[in-house]
Amino acid sequence: MKRKIAAIFAADIAGYSRLVAEDEEETLRRLASYRQVTDDFIAKGGGRIFNTAGDAVLAEFPSAVEAVRCAIDIQESLRTRNMAYPPSRQMAFRIGITIGDVVERDGDLLGDGVNIAARLEGLAEVGGICVSRAVHEQVVNKLSVQFADIGAQEVKNIPTPVHAYMVAMRREDGTYSIPQVKKPAKASAQPTWMWPVAVTLVSLAAIGAGGFLYFTKLETQAVKVATPAINVSPAPSAVPAPTAAPTAAPDSKAATSSPPPAPSPPPIGSTEKFAAANVPFVSDKTRTSLAGEYAGARDFKAFSLNTGGFSAWVTAQPSEEAARTAAVEQCQKRADAAQSPRKCELYAAGDDVVYAHGKPPVPPLPWVRHDAVTEQPFASKDVPLTRDAGKTRFENIYVPGKKTKTIALGPGGAFFFFTAMDSVDEAVRRSLESCGAVAGVPCMIIALDDNFVVPIPTTLRVTGFFKAAGNAMISPEARDDVARRIADATSGWNAVAVGAAGRPGLGLKAATEQAAVNAALADCVKRDGDCHVIAIGPFSVGPH
Template sequence: MAEQTVLKRKIAAIFAADIAGYSRLVAEDEEETLRRLAAYREVVDDFIARAGGRIFNTAGDAVLAEFPSAVEAVRCAIDIQESLRTRNMAFPPNRQMSYRIGITIGDVVERDGDLLGDGVNIAARLEGLADVGGICISRAVHEQVANKLSVQFADMGAREVKNIPTPVHAYRVAMRREDGTYAPMKKAGRLGGARGLLLAAAVTAGALVAIAAGTSFYLDYRETKPAQRDAAKAAAEALARLSAKPTSPMPDAASPTPASTASTAGQPSPAPQPSQPAPSPSSTTAVIEKFAADAVPFVSERTRIALARDYAPAPAHKAFATTINGVSAYVTGQPSDEAAKAAALEQCQQRAENSNGPRKCELYAVGDNVVYAHSRPPLPPQPWVRHDPLTERAFSAAEMPLIRDTGRDRLTTNYGTARRTKAIALGPGGQFFYSVGGDLVDDVVRRNLEACGAQAGTACIIVALDDTFVVPVPAVMKATGFFHAASHTAIATDAREEVARRLVAATSGWNAIAVGKAGHPGYGLNGDREETAIGGALADCSTRDSDCRVIAIGPFTVEDN
């Protein structure tokens, strides 16, 4: 007798995704389209798995998945769209491959792992209502996520959809589209007339994303003190400085042609120590600094290129705003400087609200003058990354030095399994800033160092690149801070310069410094293992001092575990 199929009914968040214009893409270039589909599906599958979802059906370019949480389903959809939008930037518009995504909560029937029912059908219809590269959700999902995710939603109203007897009330998720603009936030339909044209002009023109749209920056603080000042306060301070400085008048543009750039990207950990305050407006100089695109901190090289191409040559009135994690926006061709400042901050803040990083936008430039309220982030000397097979080892969040357990938990969840290119910058007080899913190694490294330096108030170091520790991270002993021989009080004053010199010369392997009761140093240099360096430093110290102890391994001060 044939075994009876077991049907299981349940409530689930249903996710439906389909590539817009897939048939045309295949017809134009089948091999290239199929190759890219496989690569994009790896991204989609990875995000779904990490969000706790399960793919229950696929057909060609379509993906159907279930999630136990509507919040995780929407967050996953945003991550997917942001990540794939960055990949699409490498292709001309007619060859870009973008998903539409629909999400609903519904009663479904599970049969042999597949899901059936109205919930699946409605998700598919919502996907059809979504913008290219966008997300459309049902009212049930909106009710679940509206106060839990820092994104905005546009009420599309009740929509008649195929093969569903009752209208489906839909909401559009506000997010960047393939051209960098935002989906309109008005109910059902587009704005018309002059108002619509003005809005379109205010958000178009060449938005570029830094590091990766799927990149996220994660912050973890030891103190509750905010790392950045309120954006409005910073803007007011910038305005005050501008009003005290003469600026040469510039002609208005013939017509407004605003341009915007934005990116989501990286993340510090414990807050700056009191002895290392973040830069403040009081540290700024009275000299007017002229805007130079290649000197703008925090943003990606793509954004710098866009600024050099679109912002720098543009006439008055224009402004550029950014956050330390590179979310940014610029506008040009505004009716006045005041309008430019307001528009740049508003667009930047809108992008920041949709990112996972710091959300305080600050004016960086108004016209051709830099008005940033803080000094430039401190950076260490180059090279910023040195590869040494003797000291490199696989990254482990559990072995990350200086940071708290909550920071290690973040790295375990968000860094360890994330795609390359990724890096972690670390400050001496345990501040850390990391990003994942970048494109260029040098770009990722620079931006993490700049963001970490801005938080720590002092130069940070790159501890991990991709899945490898790229500095000697102590395991036998516990790292307690950064080691600076020239200022370490345990070392005799007349010996500090020699310690620094010998460490600079020891460019490979494990290095350890021990010191005795009288401050005489012992050296364990160029060791093949941490234990070798420790033993060498103690042995060398014991020949000239007593009660020797190891005070430094690699770039870190250390103590016994």
């Protein structure tokens, strides 16, 4: 047997047994896909998987820095993949990392280092990372990562408490979460005389809470019964209308996107009246046709669409149910014929909007700003936040695609692009609407025709969208000022650096990316120490 010091990485899937019980085949299929992601990142970071069991993965790294960097890459990549599933079906890892003395036997590793990594994984949040103090000391000054000290934690089968830290994970908007302590350190023992008092108080509280919840439940049920579901059925015409053939709305000339869409919010009732100018995803020509043919048609009628821009409507149907069914079926046939992965859904029944998901999120205007200083020729390899498969799609479809064409990108890596559009305004609008529906948050136009229209960093790795107002790395009292100054700097390259105390330094309106970076660092060191760049242009950044 051989002893050595190694960084031990332990991961497993939160709620894995429940996911298997609900849908075994689908869970196992996705596990294989997600394991491919984790295995690739582990290998890329110089790690070695030494044990697996079901959903669990144990790996060793020669460097704590590489282990933490690998864990962050895995969590961010899987977070993007999970956006395609409803919360109840998302498959998220918890990861624990420590440095310890281990024994190697037949390729497997044994010892306290392995056990502690597994216990730290149990402390981690769903989709989060928990590390030991030894790892924190190795990493804190080498990676642009924030930690939350959760103190000494008593864990199963480890005789002494383990001092642990949570890694602050990046949100979709580029800001960082504040980790929550999952298991607090064991409290000191209370005097024996307090137990009867505590039991009495807990019992009284339970009785009171039970009574409150019981009556609250009755009130909630009464409200549900008293509130009718919105399902407007227009009165039939005095003269029966003839049955018309379904009318398929014209579709976009070319459209494509990132992998399957983000989970849709739960259905909600809508009181909005149909207006063709407000219909998302579809072309301007389709809106014009809807304004004339659909809006002026007699009941029963319905209109269906999907986020890729496919749509269909029917009019003069024998009943509302028939209209709803025919509209969705016709739309889905068109989508299937074009191999669109997006599901068609009912948007309007009669003159009422019944679409459950509301308007897709889009950013504030202007959606495109041209700046000769920062615009550069489009290159698929330079598109940030996207994996190799996405870059290949850009190269094979977007680059040779006809103008007008645009790419919209989300902060988590979701994207959507259209080619051969009739106008810039239509291309930009549709890309942002479809990308926003996929990502669940506003996207950004990064390319128009053959140029990047936002600054694309190359000196550092893009990690998300930068928003100064909510950025936890900047001291609270400075955030509004940083946001204001960046908003005023509408041309040239901008960069933001921060120091250990969160005091920011800015490099604004620079002629080059490197000049902005240098200016931000120089400004930061005037008022803080250990400065590093956290944003370039509209993006948050970190080390390559």
